[in-house]
Amino acid sequence: MAAIKTEAKSTAAKRDYPKGVSILHDPMLNKGTAFTEAERDALNLRGLLPPHIHTQDEQVLRVMTNFRKKPSDLEKYVQLVALQDRNETLFYRVVMDHLDEMMPIIYTPTVGKACQEYGHLFRRPRGIYITAGDKGRVARLLKNWPYRDVRVIVVTDGERILGLGDLGTFGMGIPVGKLSLYTACAGIHPSACLPVTLDVGTDNESLLKDPLYTGLRQKRLRGEPYDALVDEFVTAVQKVFPKALLQFEDFANINAFRLLEKYRNKICTFNDDIQGTAAVTLAGLYSAMRISRGTLKDQTILFLGAGEAGIGIGDLIVSALMNDGLSIEEARRRCWFVDSKGLVVKSRENLAEHKLHFAHDFQQCADLKTAINRLKPTALIGVSGMPRAFTKEIVETMARINERPVIFALSNPTSKAECTAEEAYLWSGERAIFASGSPFLPVTIQNKTYVPGQGNNAYIFPGVGLGVIACQAKHVTDEMFFLAAKALANQVLESDLAQGRIFPALTRIQEVSAVIAKAVAELAYEKKLARKRRPADLTSAIKSIMYKPVYPSYV
Numbered sequence: 001m002a003a004i005k006t007e008a009k010s011t012a013a014k015r016d017y018p019k020g021v022s023i024l025h026d027p028m029l030n031k032g033t034a035f036t037e038a039e040r041d042a043l044n045l046r047g048l049l050p051p052h053i054h055t056q057d058e059q060v061l062r063v064m065t066n067f068r069k070k071p072s073d074l075e076k077y078v079q080l081v082a083l084q085d086r087n088e089t090l091f092y093r094v095v096m097d098h099l100d101e102m103m104p105i106i107y108t109p110t111v112g113k114a115c116q117e118y119g120h121l122f123r124r125p126r127g128i129y130i131t132a133g134d135k136g137r138v139a140r141l142l143k144n145w146p147y148r149d150v151r152v153i154v155v156t157d158g159e160r161i162l163g164l165g166d167l168g169t170f171g172m173g174i175p176v177g178k179l180s181l182y183t184a185c186a187g188i189h190p191s192a193c194l195p196v197t198l199d200v201g202t203d204n205e206s207l208l209k210d211p212l213y214t215g216l217r218q219k220r221l222r223g224e225p226y227d228a229l230v231d232e233f234v235t236a237v238q239k240v241f242p243k244a245l246l247q248f249e250d251f252a253n254i255n256a257f258r259l260l261e262k263y264r265n266k267i268c269t270f271n272d273d274i275q276g277t278a279a280v281t282l283a284g285l286y287s288a289m290r291i292s293r294g295t296l297k298d299q300t301i302l303f304l305g306a307g308e309a310g311i312g313i314g315d316l317i318v319s320a321l322m323n324d325g326l327s328i329e330e331a332r333r334r335c336w337f338v339d340s341k342g343l344v345v346k347s348r349e350n351l352a353e354h355k356l357h358f359a360h361d362f363q364q365c366a367d368l369k370t371a372i373n374r375l376k377p378t379a380l381i382g383v384s385g386m387p388r389a390f391t392k393e394i395v396e397t398m399a400r401i402n403e404r405p406v407i408f409a410l411s412n413p414t415s416k417a418e419c420t421a422e423e424a425y426l427w428s429g430e431r432a433i434f435a436s437g438s439p440f441l442p443v444t445i446q447n448k449t450y451v452p453g454q455g456n457n458a459y460i461f462p463g464v465g466l467g468v469i470a471c472q473a474k475h476v477t478d479e480m481f482f483l484a485a486k487a488l489a490n491q492v493l494e495s496d497l498a499q500g501r502i503f504p505a506l507t508r509i510q511e512v513s514a515v516i517a518k519a520v521a522e523l524a525y526e527k528k529l530a531r532k533r534r535p536a537d538l539t540s541a542i543k544s545i546m547y548k549p550v551y552p553s554y555v
């Protein structure tokens, strides 16, 4: 496959490109029925295509007509994957022009269903699979990737896919989907994106028995052999793709926190489940404060779930509060956690390492309801993967305590949400400030329509990635996520808030990502973390590297 530069080029030198069926079968170069007369001559395509030349607009019409006829979201997903495998430019044109419609298909919730059935839907491989058996040859595998100028790698080991648990290699749908969002939301060139799955086995018995499972038939590697494989992978990435940002995605929390601590100051890396989620949620809280006219300092935030997402959000809130002048102890006292064993308090034994700093000196509460009654939180954040955990009684209690209760049901996919948008609005007497992890349709109650915000990490990670790439940052810091959260919150319009929407409309996401990228790159320059010289006009420099789904001319 011929490589395309990260910076989109509208004209390409003829001699660099394959001819005949080879170019038709190269998704990065293929234009399908849009190849012009001159290109058909120059590239030996005469006779290989139907004679009528379509414009890209007409191709989009064809795709969208078929898309809207599909009887299920999973079939829509399959159609889009097939398009991406055939013609990436058209795929991104379709996705970017219809992001509201496409996001729930290429990402949560549909991607969750697609991962569960990945081996059954399997047609063409995408990305790199590195297995426990590849120890000693990981760099060689990475070199098999056809594009050299990789700038973003999303890697998973498939152990905690959304809220669905261990899906082994079926989890590959997540890196693939996330990278599509890097391109669609922040214009990272598709050829600069590499999805990776580390196949260290699976503990999911039904997958191990499934003849269509695509991964190793063995239990998960743990301990030293696991760490050694990850370490070899990280080292190989540095060697083969030295400019790449490495995003860890959907690792179980026993590994996610450790790996983040191990690598965050060594390489250019972050964990989206911990840091990306934190930033989007903090932005949501800032917007919610604009509605309730409160301040972050006045909040008591109660989390259901004390894993990667919950603790990541808590840590970023603490940084934000310290930035507002609170001591670390005062800041931590604003965040409380209920996990599967009740309220996280000091007297509890065997608390996991990542929860310890939020274990307050307080009486034990066995469940969420008791914790709410005793703590009187202003905000309730669901990151537990426990469907319907925010019952009518819980929401009603929050509404009794607060004029404008903040209720975020962030667990993904939709089937795992702690409550629905409609429930939050109805049970709170239409006073809840609501956000979810997976999208919910607008809710109309007595002629008033509420547009629930989606606390989608896609508001954050593509912009952060774009900023990191633009200045070639050496590391990704928590402060970058803090600034990204503020930049995102500042992009929410009064007209959004009036509808109850605490995030910007998805249609503005490229513009929002560019603003986030600028904030991130500015910080990298200020902290001397950038490897690239600062351009005179940073905004223009960022916009100039953003990919546009426009066909190149081959003649």
Ligand code: NAD
Pocket (backbone or CB within 6 Å): 160, 162, 163, 164, 252, 253, 273, 277, 280, 304, 305, 306, 307, 308, 309, 310, 338, 339, 340, 341, 382, 383, 384, 385, 386, 410, 411, 412, 413, 416, 436, 437, 438, 455, 456, 457
């Ligand atoms: P995790 O496995 O690290 O943590 C889950 C936590 O929930 C653990 O602390 C566990 O003890 C707790 N828990 C489980 N059952 C519980 C119960 N019955 N009652 C109370 N707590 C319980 O997972 P994570 O990475 O933190 O993700 C959790 C959820 O958040 C997932 O569904 C994920 O999809 C979602 N999430 C959403 C976003 C977003 O919306 N932007 C981002 C990241 C994660």
